Amino acid sequence: MLSIENLRCAYGTAEILRGIDMDVHVGEVVALLGRNGMGKTSLVRSVAGTRPPVVSGGTIRWAGTDTTHAPSHERARLGMGLVPQGRHVFSSLTVHENLTVAARRRQNGWDLDEVYAFFPRLQERSRSRGRNLSGGEQQMLAIGRALMTNPQLLLMDEPSEGLAPAVIAQIRERIQQLKGSDIAVLLVEQNLGLALSVADRVYILGDEGRVAWHGQASELEADDDAQQRLLAV
Amino acid sequence: MSLTTKVKLGLLATGIAAGVALPYLTSPFIIGIVTLALVFGLFAMSIDVLAGFGGLVTVGQAGIFAVAAYGVGYTATHLDGGHVLQVAVGLAAGIAISVIFAIMAMRTSGVYFLMVTLAQGMIVWGLAYRLAPITGAENGLRGILRPPAVSAYWTYYYLVLAIVALAGGLLWIVTRSPVGLALRGLRDGEDRLRMLGYNTAFHKAYVFVLSGLFATIAGILYVYLNQFISPAASEFATSGHGLLMAILGGTGTLVGPLIGAFVIVFAENMLSTYVERWTTLLGAVFVITILFARGGLVGMLSQAWPRVLARFGHPAASGDAGAGSPPGAALDGTAHATSNPHGITTEDDQRSSR
Numbered sequence: 412m413l414s415i416e417n418l419r420c421a422y423g424t425a426e427i428l429r430g431i432d433m434d435v436h437v438g439e440v441v442a443l444l445g446r447n448g449m450g451k452t453s454l455v456r457s458v459a460g461t462r463p464p465v466v467s468g469g470t471i472r473w474a475g476t477d478t479t480h481a482p483s484h485e486r487a488r489l490g491m492g493l494v495p496q497g498r499h500v501f502s503s504l505t506v507h508e509n510l511t512v513a514a515r516r517r518q519n520g521w522d523l524d525e526v527y528a529f530f531p532r533l534q535e536r537s538r539s540r541g542r543n544l545s546g547g548e549q550q551m552l553a554i555g556r557a558l559m560t561n562p563q564l565l566l567m568d569e570p571s572e573g574l575a576p577a578v579i580a581q582i583r584e585r586i587q588q589l590k591g592s593d594i595a596v597l598l599v600e601q602n603l604g605l606a607l608s609v610a611d612r613v614y615i616l617g618d619e620g621r622v623a624w625h626g627q628a629s630e631l632e633a634d635d636d637a638q639q640r641l642l643a644v
Numbered sequence: 645m646s647l648t649t650k651v652k653l654g655l656l657a658t659g660i661a662a663g664v665a666l667p668y669l670t671s672p673f674i675i676g677i678v679t680l681a682l683v684f685g686l687f688a689m690s691i692d693v694l695a696g697f698g699g700l701v702t703v704g705q706a707g708i709f710a711v712a713a714y715g716v717g718y719t720a721t722h723l724d725g726g727h728v729l730q731v732a733v734g735l736a737a738g739i740a741i742s743v744i745f746a747i748m749a750m751r752t753s754g755v756y757f758l759m760v761t762l763a764q765g766m767i768v769w770g771l772a773y774r775l776a777p778i779t780g781a782e783n784g785l786r787g788i789l790r791p792p793a794v795s796a797y798w799t800y801y802y803l804v805l806a807i808v809a810l811a812g813g814l815l816w817i818v819t820r821s822p823v824g825l826a827l828r829g830l831r832d833g834e835d836r837l838r839m840l841g842y843n844t845a846f847h848k849a850y851v852f853v854l855s856g857l858f859a860t861i862a863g864i865l866y867v868y869l870n871q872f873i874s875p876a877a878s879e880f881a882t883s884g885h886g887l888l889m890a891i892l893g894g895t896g897t898l899v900g901p902l903i904g905a906f907v908i909v910f911a912e913n914m915l916s917t918y919v920e921r922w923t924t925l926l927g928a929v930f931v932i933t934i935l936f937a938r939g940g941l942v943g944m945l946s947q948a949w950p951r952v953l954a955r956f957g958h959p960a961a962s963g964d965a966g967a968g969s970p971p972g973a974a975l976d977g978t979a980h981a982t983s984n985p986h987g988i989t990t991e992d993d994q995r996s997s998r
Contacts, residue, residue, distance in 0.1 A: 487841035501832040513840045
């Protein structure tokens with residue numbers, strides 16, 4: 412379980428998050444929503460240990476370990492997998508190499524064959540370099556690469572960003588497939604429809620750097636007021 | 645499309661056969677230059693591992709090269725050690741300095757890595773001048789004799805040929821191993837590797853020492869070739885030369901630096917007889933390479949290859965755009981052979997224009 416308590420983080424002297432409390436349990440998909448600039452990506456980066464921002468207070472505990480200040484490679488070894496915003500695949504490596512460089516074996520876990528079965532398109536493109544993939548393929552590769560590390564917590568930062576509706580539908584299907592396996596998913600999204608269709612629970616960040624709303628996805632779906640107040644642009 | 649495996653193997657076999665036959669075909673003078681080119685080829689390959697594959701542009705590799713050479717020279721001239729001891733001290737000194745340099749450089753990248761390695765090279769150069777009791781300062785160390793079995797120019801040539809071939813083969817295996825894969829990942833983004841669980845600082849240090857080991861071997865071969873070592877070997881220019889050879893031949897290819905070394909060493913030794921300002925010429929060639937052939941000579945060849953095939957009516961003259969290009973993007977991030985001399989629309993083009 413991921414448990415975040417009173418987390419504060421800052422870019423230089425500008426504090427972005429001012430006391431976040433959040434839990435993500437194994438087997439559930441939690442969506443993190445909020446308008447642009449509310450600190451969604453900062454929160455995910457703090458959890459993954461990618462700098463900046465710098466965590467200035469509070470704790471992040473994962474699977475019983477205090478990982479608040481652990482280096483990111485140690486967090487990855489503890490079972491966190493990041494699908495970063497903007498995909499960030501290895502552009503000069505082939506699809507096959509992008510996946511194998513990430514591989515960390517686990518009994519009955521993800522391996523190359525499983526990832527190729529999950530995203531058949533990646534197998535078709537296995538010999539192409541990252542830079543020659545379309546946006547959707549890069550997103551599949553970023554997800555596949557994170558799965559190759561056999562994470563128990565998958566952090567996905569805006570997987571739908573800049574993708575065609577047909578591709579988003581495919582990504583949605585895959586996240587739904589992940590749900591219920593022994594994996595926890597924290598999904599940052601701008602796309603409310605996608606978030607509501609896959610998430611069990613939702614947290615919305617407000618403009619004070621705190622959680623402004625949280626509850627079941629179905630509750631948010633029915634709560635027009637919260638949607639208007641916290642998400643409408 | 646790259647050169648096919650068959651063609652590559654053919655070229656390799658031709659190269660080895662030519663290497664073995666050479667002493668029967670040409671003069672001792674030429675053999676001497678070829679031996680020097682092989683030594684610098686290995687040196688440039690060691691730079692290519694860091695700069696070409698990992699995007700870690702080093703300009704201090706001559707420091708490691710020279711420390712190994714001085715290790716051999718000092719043992720030979722001051723300690724009267726046998727050849728086994730000389731080589732052992734050379735190896736130990738080169739590896740030790742690589743480890744120290746690696747620890748200094750492992751937390752830096754980009755231009756900071758370049759500056760750290762520059763400083764490292766300058767330190768060795770400064771010490772080579774100042775530590776006269778060990779290095780002989782400007783006079784250097786003379787009379788470092790080769791082992792009797794390889795004292796003749798042509799036997800030493802065969803030794804160098806064998807060691808460089810072996811070392812090149814080992815480096816080729818390294819670059820295709822998981823270590824090499826992560827090294828190439830490093831070039832695309834250190835953060836990306838770290839979030840996959842790689843301790844990138846440690847990984848950099850590891851590759852740095854590995855590269856230093858091959859620079860060490862080159863240094864030892866160099867000192868026995870010249871039977872003399874002076875601070876000139878540790879100069880910035882030596883590191884720069886090595887980097888230039890890698891860029892001219894094609895970074896990220898291993899065979900490129902070897903070809904680059906031959907071009908530059910031959911230009912240096914032959915051209916300088918006819919052209920007074922041959923370094924100007926070399927500079928011009930370098931600028932042209934950077935501007936028009938970022939994949940270096942190897943990149944140009946693999947780009948031209950499909951055209952050659954097409955001329956002879958070979959059907960398989962197109963393919964995946966990226967796969968054939970040498971990863972020569974170390975220094976600019978974008979360079980790659982653009983695949984498509986015939987205007988045949990590949991799948992890649994269709995996708996990117998969608």
